[in-house]
Amino acid sequence: MATGTEGGLAPLLGFALVGGLGVGAQWLAWRLRMPAIVLMLAAGLAVGPGLGLLDPGRDFGDLLQPMVAIAVAIILFEGGLSLNVHSLSDAAAGVRRLVVLGAPLGWLASAAALHWGAGLSWETSAVFGGIMIVTGPTVIAPLLRQARLRRRPAALLQWEAIVNDPVGALAAVLAFEVVLVLRTATGVGEAVVDLALGIAVASALGLAAGWALARGFARGRVPEYMKVPVLFASVLGVFALSDFVLHESGLLAVTLMGLWIANVELPSYVELRRFKEHATVLLVSGVFILLAADMDRATLAALDLQALLFVLVVVLVARPVAVLLSLAGSDVPWPERLLVAFTGPRGVVLVAVAGLFGARLAEIGVADGAAMAPLAFALVGATVVLHGFTLAPLARLLGLTAADRPGVLIVGGGPWSVALAEALAKLDLPVMIADPNHARLRAAREAGIDTFFGDVLSEGAEHRLDLVRYEQIVAATDNDAYNTLVTTDLAPEFGREKVFQLRRSQDASRRHALPATLGGRAIGADETLEDAQARLREGWEFRVTTLTEEFDLAAWRGKNPDAIPVATLDEAGELRFLGPEDAPQESDTRLMSLSPQREERRGA
Numbered sequence: 001m002a003t004g005t006e007g008g009l010a011p012l013l014g015f016a017l018v019g020g021l022g023v024g025a026q027w028l029a030w031r032l033r034m035p036a037i038v039l040m041l042a043a044g045l046a047v048g049p050g051l052g053l054l055d056p057g058r059d060f061g062d063l064l065q066p067m068v069a070i071a072v073a074i075i076l077f078e079g080g081l082s083l084n085v086h087s088l089s090d091a092a093a094g095v096r097r098l099v100v101l102g103a104p105l106g107w108l109a110s111a112a113a114l115h116w117g118a119g120l121s122w123e124t125s126a127v128f129g130g131i132m133i134v135t136g137p138t139v140i141a142p143l144l145r146q147a148r149l150r151r152r153p154a155a156l157l158q159w160e161a162i163v164n165d166p167v168g169a170l171a172a173v174l175a176f177e178v179v180l181v182l183r184t185a186t187g188v189g190e191a192v193v194d195l196a197l198g199i200a201v202a203s204a205l206g207l208a209a210g211w212a213l214a215r216g217f218a219r220g221r222v223p224e225y226m227k228v229p230v231l232f233a234s235v236l237g238v239f240a241l242s243d244f245v246l247h248e249s250g251l252l253a254v255t256l257m258g259l260w261i262a263n264v265e266l267p268s269y270v271e272l273r274r275f276k277e278h279a280t281v282l283l284v285s286g287v288f289i290l291l292a293a294d295m296d297r298a299t300l301a302a303l304d305l306q307a308l309l310f311v312l313v314v315v316l317v318a319r320p321v322a323v324l325l326s327l328a329g330s331d332v333p334w335p336e337r338l339l340v341a342f343t344g345p346r347g348v349v350l351v352a353v354a355g356l357f358g359a360r361l362a363e364i365g366v367a368d369g370a371a372m373a374p375l376a377f378a379l380v381g382a383t384v385v386l387h388g389f390t391l392a393p394l395a396r397l398l399g400l401t402a403a404d405r406p407g408v409l410i411v412g413g414g415p416w417s418v419a420l421a422e423a424l425a426k427l428d429l430p431v432m433i434a435d436p437n438h439a440r441l442r443a444a445r446e447a448g449i450d451t452f453f454g455d456v457l458s459e460g461a462e463h464r465l466d467l468v469r470y471e472q473i474v475a476a477t478d479n480d481a482y483n484t485l486v487t488t489d490l491a492p493e494f495g496r497e498k499v500f501q502l503r504r505s506q507d508a509s510r511r512h513a514l515p516a517t518l519g520g521r522a523i524g525a526d527e528t529l530e531d532a533q534a535r536l537r538e539g540w541e542f543r544v545t546t547l548t549e550e551f552d553l554a555a556w557r558g559k560n561p562d563a564i565p566v567a568t569l570d571e572a573g574e575l576r577f578l579g580p581e582d583a584p585q586e587s588d589t590r591l592m593s594l595s596p597q598r599e600e601r602r603g604a
Contacts (some may be wrong), residue, residue, distance in 0.1 A: 003004040003035045010065075011059060011060060011209050017047065019286060020287045021040075021043045021047065021284070021285075021289050022043075023285060024284045025039040025040040025043045025289075026040070035144070036146075037288065037345075037388055041288060041380075041385070044292020045163060045293070045295070047289075048063060048292060049296055049297045052316065064290070064294070068287055068290060069243075070165075073239040073251065073254050074202070074232075074235055074279060075283055075555075076251055077257060077258040078279070080255040081258035084191075094152075094327060094330055094331075095156060096349045098159075098160040099159075099163050099332055102164075102323060102327075103133050103167050103168070104170070105321070105322040105326055106133045106318070106323075107132075107133055108322075109125050109318035110128070110318050110322075111129030112125075112318070113318040114129055114375075116313075117175055117310040117313040118306055118310075118375055119306055120368050120375075121367075124366055124368050124372065127172050127179060127361060127369075128172075128357075128372050128376075129411075130171030130172040130173075130174065131350055131353050131354050132168065132379070133171055134165045134169070134346065135157075135160060135164060135344050135345060135347075139346070140345065143387060144158060146391075146392060147391045147395050148392075150222040152336060153339050153400050168353075169249075169251045169252070172353060173249070176360065176361070179361065180364060183505060186483045195246065197246070198242075198254065198308075199247020202249035203253070205241055206252065206257040207243050207257070210259070211251075212259070214260065214266055220527075231427075234257075235254055238253050238254055238257055239251075239253060239257060241315035243255075303374055303375075307374070307378045310378075311378060314344075315382070315383065316505075319342070320342060323337065323341040323344075324337060338398060339395060339398055341390055343394070345387040346379050346380045346383050347380060354375075354376035355373045356374055357372065357375070358370055358373050359370070380464070397555065403427055404469065405430065405470030405573050406422075407424075407469055407470045407472075408430075408431050408471070408472050408473070409470040409472070410433045410434070410473075410474045410476060411486050412435055412440075412475065412478070413441045413442075413443065413451070413478040414440065414477075414478065414533060415431050415443065416532045416533050417444070417476045418444050418449065419541065420476075421449045422447055422449070423566075425448075425449065426557050427544060427575070427590060429569070429575060430450075431450065432450040432470065433449055433450070434451070434453075434454065434465070435452075435453070435477070435487075436453070436454055438453050441453060452464075452465055455484070456486060459485060462546070467493075470494075471494070471575070472494065472498045472575065472577065473499045473500065474491055474500045474501070474523060475487050475499070475520060476501070477527055478529055483502065484501065486499075488518050488519060499521065500521050500523040501519055501520040501521075502532060504528070522579040523566065523579060524564050524566045524578070524579075524594060525580060526580045527562070535594065539597055541597060542566070542593070542594055542595075543563075543594075544591070544592050544594060547584075547586070548588065549588070551586050552586050552587040553586045553591075554586075562596055563595035564593060564594045565584045565592075566578060566579045566593055567592040568583065570589050571588055571589070
């Protein structure tokens with residue numbers, strides 16, 4: 001095996017191992033329906049202090065800290081890029097309170113927990129308490145994806161995490177400057193000037209870079225294929241320049257840069273954001289593996305009952321008190337306040353920044369500064385595992401999930417859509433029909449089906465339609481081009497295996513056939529809307545049948561030779577739409593089919 005210095009892994013093998021473990025943990029979490037962060041943490045601990053296979057400090061040397069810093073900067077930039085102010089809507093007041101009031105209250109509560117719970121000095125507690133303001137956007141995003149919260153509580157947690165991340169880093173800088181003044185001959189005035197100058201420069205750099213990039217992209221000054229590389233280079237440049245002026249201010253700069261770009265309505269914004277999301281998935285997994293693997297056994301062994309007491313005080317007292325006080329008197333409902341109060345996972349930024357300032361405090365003579373790194377890791381590990389397994393159940397208990405089961409959004413309000421929606425409702429699945437023509441929704445409303453009047457691709461739908469409730473989309477309007485546009489545009493968000501459309505009228509012609517990259521998957525008999533609705537006029541209907549070992553697929557087929565399988569719902573509650581080439585499960589499933597009307601009903 002190729003090795004690096006002192007018997008460690010060669011850097012190239014180290015990078016490959018980190019990438020494979022990170023992506024593999026995320027994939028396994030998706031398959032097992034577990035919190036991805038928990039598996040990434042376990043994988044890092046296993047290959048690091050567990051097996052001793054990877055030691056990032058040894059294998060990557062001086063490159064480790066810059067790598068983590070750059071990864072955190074890109075993660076925060078992508079976080080800012082996802083914060084469109086229109087998405088706040090009714091959560092704006094709550095977010096404002098969580099940032100303006102919650103951050104200083106959290107700082108005070110965390111410092112008190114560190115002093116009385118962990119036994120740290122007030123100097124270390126003040127610095128560490130500032131860092132603990134952050135609630136980890138790297139952790140919140142995967143948890144929200146798994147828990148499927150309603151829009152407002154999800155917005156509260158997401159905005160608080162992303163906005164407070166740079167605020168927490170800057171709070172630590174402020175506290176450290178105060179400790180430095182008390183410990184050295186540096187003047188108070190000089191420290192205040194340095195801090196103010198750093199924040200001003202970071203804000204100016206971030207906003208100016210965001211404005212310049214948005215203007216250049218909108219005016220075509222950058223070719224399409226260069227936009228993502230230019231964006232990456234700009235993020236790195238802004239982060240490095242701002243950090244040079246004041247350490248950790250780069251986080252503020254890149255967050256503001258992303259926030260500006262997210263709110264100027266760039267035509268290429270969706271493509272930029274999707275690419276950044278893909279990069280962030282890689283970076284989050286990589287950073288978590290690195291930080292977990294970088295812990296040594298001695299540090300982990302130093303975590304005693306006092307560390308456990310500290311974690312409990314933070315989770316059960318400090319965080320809830322800060323959140324509930326900051327939201328007191330607001331219009332945020334109590335279930336949402338309780339969910340936010342008891343959901344405060346910490347992530348990458350906390351560990352990275354705590355390790356940095358812990359070393360700096362130790363350098364200037366604060367003896368317990370070295371305790372910051374292991375305590376930070378203990379808090380991250382405990383909150384990641386705790387909230388990873390409790391957020392979804394707590395949200396369900398408080399009635400804040402979008403739906404117990406992920407449902408289906410049907411685009412198009414014709415008779416076939418209404419019949420399909422009624423059949424899905426029999427399976428106890430959330431279903432909604434959307435159509436920009438109000439008259440076409442009349443039949444759906446009369447049938448008691450939830451409806452959305454408007455274009456599902458519009459900005460209004462993005463902010464008013466809670467898409468997290470729906471896992472699959474069926475496009476069935478009488479406009480083939482629009483069906484293709486809907487399924488193509490929403491495929492990256494829902495997954496290409498989760499978007500379906502009825503066959504285009506002109507698909508039989510090679511001249512009009514579309515490439516496989518456009519449109520959705522076939523459903524049922526792969527027929528046009530006109531053909532499907534003709535079946536309904538002839539008396540065909542959707543039926544739901546339970547297949548068992550006694551009455552399996554073969555027995556069902558014998559009784560329904562002409563029926564067309566459309567979907568199955570297995571015992572785990574997973575809906576699977578079927579195309580003409582897909583075979584239903586043999587038994588232990590509920591089968592939805594489109595069948596001719598039974599003879600007894602036909603003659604009635």
